[in-house]
Amino acid sequence: xxxxxxxxxAIFTLLTGCVANQHREESPGxxxxxxxxxxxxxxxxxxxxxxxxxxxxxxxxxxxxxxxxIFGTPRSAPLFQEHLKGNLDFKLDLAGAIGKLEKDSKPxxxxxxxxxxSVVPKEARLSRIGTFAFDAKTKNELGAGGFIDxxxxxxxxxxxxxxxxxxxxxxxxxxxxxxxxxxxHSAGFHWIRVRSSDGKRFLLGxxxxxxxxxxxxxxxxxxxx
Numbered sequence: 583x584x585x586x587x588x589x590x591x592a593i594f595t596l597l598t599g600c601v602a603n604q605h606r607e608e609s610p611g612x613x614x615x616x617x618x619x620x621x622x623x624x625x626x627x628x629x630x631x632x633x634x635x636x637x638x639x640x641x642x643x644x645x646x647x648x649x650x651x652i653f654g655t656p657r658s659a660p661l662f663q664e665h666l667k668g669n670l671d672f673k674l675d676l677a678g679a680i681g682k683l684e685k686d687s688k689p690x691x692x693x694x695x696x697x698x699x700s701v702v703p704k705e706a707r708l709s710r711i712g713t714f715a716f717d718a719k720t721k722n723e724l725g726a727g728g729f730i731d732x733x734x735x736x737x738x739x740x741x742x743x744x745x746x747x748x749x750x751x752x753x754x755x756x757x758x759x760x761x762x763x764x765x766x767h768s769a770g771f772h773w774i775r776v777r778s779s780d781g782k783r784f785l786l787g788x789x790x791x792x793x794x795x796x797x798x799x800x801x802x803x804x805x806x807x
Contacts, residue, residue: 614770615740616677618795620729622670622715625800629735632801640667640718643727643797645674648710650688652699652739652749652762652774652786656712658686665718672797676771683709683742690749697753699762706747711740711771715799725801729773732794737776739786745769749786762786 622643624632644663646656661679664672687707690699701708715727729738749764764787766772775789 614768614772616675616771618674618676618740620672620795620797622666622672623730623732623796623798625725625730625735625798627801629800634670637724637799638717638719640665641724641799642666642716642718643672644712644714644716646712646714647683647686647742648712649686650691650708651694652708652710652741653694653755654710661711667718680742680770684744687742687744694753697751699749699751699753702748702750703745705745707744708747708749709742711742713740713797715797725799727797727799729795730798731775731789732796734793735798738789738795739774739776740771741766741774742771743769757782759783760786764788 622634622641624634624637626632642663642665644660646658646660648654648656649658661682662674664674666672687709689705689707690701713727713729715724716722717724729740730736731738743766746767746769749762749766752759752761754760759782761784763785764774766788773789773795774786776784776786778784
């Protein structure tokens, strides 16, 4: 996969990760996240939890970003990278990354506006944070990495916007349909919740931030143990 190959190079030749030292909370006076304090959870193909013994002892999680889109392939060096050995807890200092994203974020690109997605105001600039996990020794991608709500297992997307905005519209990719009903009331980092009842139709909307967030590594196919 081209995306995986790019990210392997990004991890091991372009590392610019930051170390987080704060709790997951909201910035005073806004609804923007300033930090994430979480742990890794391994998921089977049916999204049931797997014990960590099924996975390497050392893993690397990295977080590049996509300027001007929610979907797409990241083409940046990572905002963060974490090398985890034994302890699967990690923290991300989102506040420390805002300066970088203020500079690099872009308005929604024509790739997505042409498909029916819109951002109001259209001048609002955004970036989606990518989420990937690798075996630290072999450099092989471990599975589909991403944030989830710990209870529902709904996927959570982390986005940055430079001002309050509304993201709306629908489009189809292959046999999957995506609808967006998102209201972001401040500049900064926000969660977008992805809900689906059938694995084919997805609704992207606001997330209350009241749940416990984990970083999942989801095996799409079980490997022999």
